[in-house]
Amino acid sequence: MNTTKRSRTIAICGKGGVGKTSITALMVKTLAKRDDRKILAIDADPAIGLATALGVEVKRTLDDIRNELIARIKKGEKYDKSNIVDMLDYEVFDALAEGSRFALLAIGRPETEGCYCQINSFLKDIIGSLSQKFDVVLIDGEAGVEQINRRVMKTVDDLVLVSDTSAKGINVVSTIKHVAYDNKAVACQRVGLVLNRVRSEEEVSKILGRTSIELLGWIPEDDYIREYDFDGIPLIDLPDTSPSNRVVKHIMESLAI
């Protein structure tokens, strides 16, 4: 492993309910099984579904840490800038839920600007420096386009847009691509589309006629995912033979991750 390499950051975005979290979990699984690279998964969805999919328990979110610190400051505890940075770094690492070759950071409720926006700024820096200590960072984005302007999404290497075959899903990824990539709201090298729950190749062809986003891969309806979701089994335990797993592996290879 070349330890001097820069971290690779991949953000997974799209409309709610299209399977972003499942795909992120399978990406984590693929990487964690493949080699000795260390992976940081960031769950930027307030619902914290990625933890369940990865089979780990989140005890504290970034929002909890921020609120606890603000409460201590309001009580009269005094911190200088370097102490706050130290403390947040320590607390954020303590908040990581760790699995096999990966760690998960849950963002929780998105920040609100206000009197304590400097703390948000420190947290942004800390996430940045923490990310650099991992080889690959995978961000499971909040549904929709709002998050594009938030702290974990300023710079990514790959923006993976996920949609089902619905027109709404495709409209959302087209909007995200326009805001993030074309309008440069996010600095990213590559944007690609993953179609999920596809029933036939014909559906794929039709959708590709309506969007200019590069297709990274398409995932058929997968009974394994349905069963695992139904039984509450973490998707990280999904067998390698499942169709979703095979496609996600292929996508990771095509992204050269």
Added chain:
Amino acid sequence: MGLFDNAVKDIREYMGEKSDKGKVTEIKHSGKSGWPPGGGRNVVLSEDVGVELGSPQEESVSFVIWTGSKNEVRDGNISLIGPDLQASKGKSLPFGKVVIIEGRGFNEENTYARYRAIEAIRYDLDLKGYMLRAVSQYQKEWSRVSKEALDSGFSFNVLGGALIDKFKEQDYIDGAEIIFVTSSREDVREIRGISKGVARIIGAMNKMVEEMSFDCSTCEYADVCSEVLDLRKIRNVVQRDR
């Protein structure tokens, strides 16, 4: 009275008592440690942890003090109270770390800036398989050593030696010694007792620099300022420069 004269004296008493009980192992660091760097990617995830020191669930204390007196510092000395890392594979240990520095030319003009620089030194340590998280304000330090590093021989000699080398890269530091405590929560708590006085002095220095008020009648650090002459000198310089 020097900033940390009391703390140095208390540490010596603590060490004397532990030594009388046969609990102290001494290692002499000679030259560069030669441990490979981690390339800035020193994340040790729980699955790879060989030994964990001072985790948030454990007792932990860490601080650095300095003195101008050569006689007070046993340069290059690494003292260990408790098991070394090789004997602790798979364990999570309580952790105490005290660094005593022999510093030259500390005065009221430069002490605060040097304190900041000294505090930052531990973050410059880049040792493969060694991960550190620390909160200066609470004097807590949490670290992990990977299984791979342990298998390659990582020990307190390696860690202490690398730290001593780092401190001595500063041109105003002539000597450094380190005390590690892993024996028990009680032994670490005793160090915590000593650290409180150090924290008060650091807190007073921070307050002088960070805050505009110099009203001693309302200041929570008035007692340490009265006791420690060097602290009053720093205060006078900060007040003059405002």
